[in-house]
Amino acid sequence: MTPHILLVEDDPVSRAFLAAAAEALPARVDAVDTLAAARERIRAGRYDLWLVDANLPDGPGASLLREPGRRDAPALAHTAACEQDTLARLREAGFLDVLVKPLTASALRAAIRRATARTEGGGARQEQAPLWDDARALTALNGQHAHVDALRGLFLEELPGARDAVAAAARAGDADAMRATLHRLRASCGFVGAMRMDAAVAALHAAPDSPEALAEFLAAAQDTLSSR
Structure with a gap:
């Protein structure tokens, strides 16, 4: 199945790169630049995965995780921050993983595959991450x-x-x-x-x-x- 992804990123260059890299999986990507726009998309339809910028013009990306329309969709954060305590707080907030920008297209696609594999087949294990990276x-x-x-x-x-x-x-x-x-x-x-x-x-x-x-x-x- 082709995953349907919600991408939330306010920087136009980053948004274009992330969308193109994800679409090459292939995947269907809806890209927006604010929390308000993301909430409208969430109300309008269901997604297999969220890719959310940690910091957006109208608030922290983690606030989306409390949306009632989430319906257990896995969420990945992406951020330019590299401090371990910042990354840990994002995971604590409920993000499945945190992607540090800049990242390669292959790293993004691998993270998407891992995240979406968890929900395919009613939660059955479709793909395992390697033991060590x-x-x-x-x-x-x-x-x-x-x-x-x-x-x-x-x-x-x-x-x-x-x-x-x-x-x-x-x-x-x-x-x-x-x-x-x-x-x-x-x-x-x-x-x-x-x-x-x-x-x-x-x-x-x-x-x-x-x-x-x-x-x-x-x-x-x-x-x-x-x-x-």
Whole structure:
């Protein structure tokens, strides 16, 4: 199926680039430049994915995530900011992932494929992200391979405890405790390029009551630990 995408971006050059890159998937793209225009589009029809600029002339892009017309469509943020705390806040707000501009057309299309694969086939797993993204980790750590290796080792040491804490919170029905652990884990995933864990953490954070999201999280943790 050809995904129907809502693109919200106020810069004309960025909007034209993102729209053209997404349409090459192929995809149908409706591009607007304000939150007000996006809300009109949301009321008029349903989308398979939202691509939302983090900062728009009439407010923060994350405010769209509270729209009643969202109907569980996954949303990706895009921003020129690269500070880790800013990216973490956007994920905490409910974005599945955050794309840092400038980005390549291939990186955008890969992110769209990952996001839309989650909703195809009634939520069945259609495509998995790779366990590790070396390029992303090297970018986060200034190209230092030794730092990547060291942090991945530490990440793998800490992962069982985080996994068990999430599972315990799920059994107790404590969504706040679960989200707190997932929030910390999400930042670590980004630093070390743990792509499958990152996707699973984002999905469970967005739907802490979902048995499917919890099962995916536990499976991703097991696969990641088995890669040592």
